[in-house]
Amino acid sequence: MTTPQHLEASSPAGGQAQSPVGERGAAAVALARTDRAGRGRRRTWRQSLRKDWQLYTLLVLPLLFLLVFRYLPMVGNVIAFRRFRPGGSIFGDEWVGLRYFELFVNDAKFWDVFWNTAVLGGLSLLIVFPLPIVLALLLNEVRRIWFKRLVQTVSYLPHFMSIVIVAGMVFQIFSVQGTVNQIVAAVGGDPVTFMQRADWFRTIYISSEAWQTVGWGTILYLAALTTIDAQLYEAARIDGANRWKQTWHVTLPGIRPTMIVLLILNIGTFMAVGFEKVLLLYNPLTYPTADVISTYLYRIGIVSSNFSYATAIGLFEALIGLTLILSANALSRRLVGTSLW
Amino acid sequence: MVTTAPTRLSDRLSRPSAAARGVRDTRGYRVFTAVNVLVLVLVMAVTLYPFVNILAQSFSSEGFITAGQVNLVPRGFNVETYQTVMADRMFWRNYQNTLVYTVVATAIAMVLTTTFAYAISKRHLRGRSLFIGIAVFTMFFNGGLIPNYVLINTLGFKNTIWAIVLPNAISVFNLLVMKAFFENLPAELEEAAAIDGLDTYRTLLRIVLPLSKAVIATMILFYAVSFWNSWFPAFLYMDRAELYPVTVYLRNLIAGATTATSVGGGGADAMTQVAANIQSVTMVLTVLPIVCLYPFIQKYFVSGVMLGAVKG
Structure with a gap:
């Protein structure tokens, strides 16, 4: 002392x-x-409690919240293995083993929506993920501050819009009398009922996703760009690197850690494609391409009240997500030494 | 160090770094610069177009819209659609609900997030990493739709405000941002407070929170915007129209319009086709508060994301 x-x-x-x-x-x-x-x-727990009891009291409500609204539903997943009766126990009534899992594995409809989910997730990863990197690099070459700031301000705006608003805009722009069909008519085509055509759903989904997220996605890259040491550019210049080579050998390696962290996060949420947006945009005519795991289980569980069956599907999806993020993280730690935790 | 003034951070983001490189411009680079400006102008145009489009439609008459003649400028200018929508008492009722839900949910979220973040920002706290782990794990694994639905129903939250304001009270991202901010406050301040005999609660209220105005403002904005925009919990747990937030009101307008036009789609509510100009007016009125506040709040959001990125 x-x-x-x-x-x-x-x-x-x-x-x-x-x-x-x-x-x-x-x-x-x-x-x-x-x-x-x-x-x-x-110190022992008793000593810590005596000294920091006030700090621990601050933890009570938040931990209670997490326990009730986060961890209780996790435990609630046991109804995937138990028969659930509405009105009965929230943890189900009797064990039925893997019955519900066998049910969906043998359900051809499930594999359709599984495929749709993988395609939408894959397209998002392939098309929407790189766009903010490109935009950030383009913004990085702008010299007039006011112009750069203007582009940033404008491109962040869609991020703040409710998904309902975005869906409303999509419906108007792709409607029969909407802007896209006006362009189609102007080049001499016949109007297309985009929102009712399954073959257009993926294009519409991906483009609206890009519209809403590309600007906001640049922030972390722009932040990483400001941390690159100016001396590196100088050294590259002395070595005779032109601007393109400077971008390739200095700028891109400078933002690589950010790219990898965001890539891991994106891979982790790969199967959790925008449930709310699909729910707002799809209709029975577009189900063949639009219906994803989460919307399928929504209809099975909430609309048709097959709680246990839908929970089994949901648990399966959540486990895929967890596996994806853990393996992406492990892979990146081994290959490039960057990891989330 | 307490150097997290949001303006400074956003300034740093806007600094042109290309200028500092001092290479003499080649002809190719000058061409690139011109193309670059063109591309960025195009990006802005595409971003803004949907907003201008719904604004134009909201002032247009229905005839011109169904004829496919409204793009950037209103045709058949009128404000009657605005009068029609604003005369609908349910619209105002739902708008008011949105306000109430947003305020209550944000208040609850702020109390829980601030107390949690403050406690886990203390490095000497025993069990700290366990508490952080408990929170972070929920980012990667969650109960899923059905168990949550069963839980909320069992708690008797259906058709009450609690179904909306309680289940999403802590965002782990916001929690980590606040924790990072508290960790960076100079420890000497709180030591001085302890010497003056302030206990933990008073130190938090009188010393720490007044120094954290920037991060608190950012967090309030993050939460408020997300609750303002949310629709799915209300859609799931509210059965009565007078309890809907305005986003669900709007969703029902849009859904009514689509089931009507999709051939063989709905059937049941085929009668509820809603004119495009009514939809547009409702959309304009819903986004109005956010678009008006946006220029002033944008920098806080940017600094919030940056804080979170320090170590997520």
Whole structure:
């Protein structure tokens, strides 16, 4: 323990005369000091609770929240293995083993929506993921600050729009009398009922996704670009690198960690394609390409009340997601030494 | 260090770095610059077009819209559609619901996020990494739609405000942003507070929170915008129209219009076709608060994302 005298000498604010509770305060500081000095020497839980009980009380409500609204539903997934009766226990009534899993594995409809999910997720990864990188690199070459700022301000805007608004815009622009059909008519084509055509759904989904996310997606890349050391460009120039080569050998490696982290996150959410957006945009005519795992289980579970069957599908999807993100993370740690945690 | 003024961060993002490189421009680069400006102008045009389009439609008469003649400028200019929508009492009722849900949900979320973030920002707190782990794990694995639905129904939240304001009260991303901010506050401040005899609660309220105005403003905006825009929880848990937020009101307009036009699609509500100009007016009125506030709040969002990116 540090002596009070020693403490007084080191902390000018801790004069006992000025503060009536100085002693207790000093003791607290002393505790904090020794704690920092003697790292590795751990206190017991009882000591920690006595000293930090106020901090622990701050944790009660948030942890209770996570327990009830995050972890209880995780446990609630047991109804994938149990028969569930609406009105009965939320954890189901009797064990039925893997019955519901066998049900969907043998369900041809399930594999259709599984395929649709993989295609939509894959297209997003392939097309929507690289766009912010390109836009950030283009913005990086702009010299007039006001112009750069203008492009940024405008391109961030769609990010703040509700998905319902985006869906509303999509319906209007792709409607029979909408802008796209006006262009089709102008080049002499017949109007296309885009929103009712299964072969157009993926194009519409991906383009609306790009519209909403490309601008906002540049932020992290632009942030990474500002951290690149200017001396690296100078050195590259002395070595005779032109602008293209500077971009290739300095700029891109500079934002590589950001790219990899975002790629991992994107791969992790690859199967969780925009449920809400698909739900708003699709209709029975576009089901052949639009119906994804999450919308399928929504109809089975919520609309038709097959809770256990839908939970089994949902659990399967969540496990795929977890596996994807863990393996993407492990892979990137091994290959490039960057990982999320 | 407390150097997280949002303006400075957004300034840093807007700094032109190409100029600093000082290479003499080749002819090829000058061509590239011109093309680049052109591409960026095109990006802006494509981004803004849908907004201008719904604005134009909202002031147009239905005849011109169904004839496919409305793009950038209103045709058959009128404000009657606005009068029609604004005369609908359900619209205002739902708008008011959106306001109430947003305010209550944001308040709850802020209390839970701030207290949680403050506690786990203390490096000496025993069990700290366990608490962080408990929160972070929910980012990668969640209960899924059906167990959540069963839970909310069992709790008796159906058709109550709680179904909307409670289940999404902590966003782990926001939590980590706030934690990072608190960790960067100078430890000396709180040591001085302890010497003055302030306990943890008072230190948080009187010392830490006043110093964290920037991050608090950012978090409030993050939450408020996400609750303002949310529609699915209300769609799932509300059965009565007078409880809907305005996003669900709008969703029903759009869905009514599509089931009517899709051949063999709906059938049941084929009578509820909603004119495009009514949809447009409702959309304009829904996004109006966000678009008006947007220029002022944008920099806070940018700095929030940056803070979160420091170590997520």
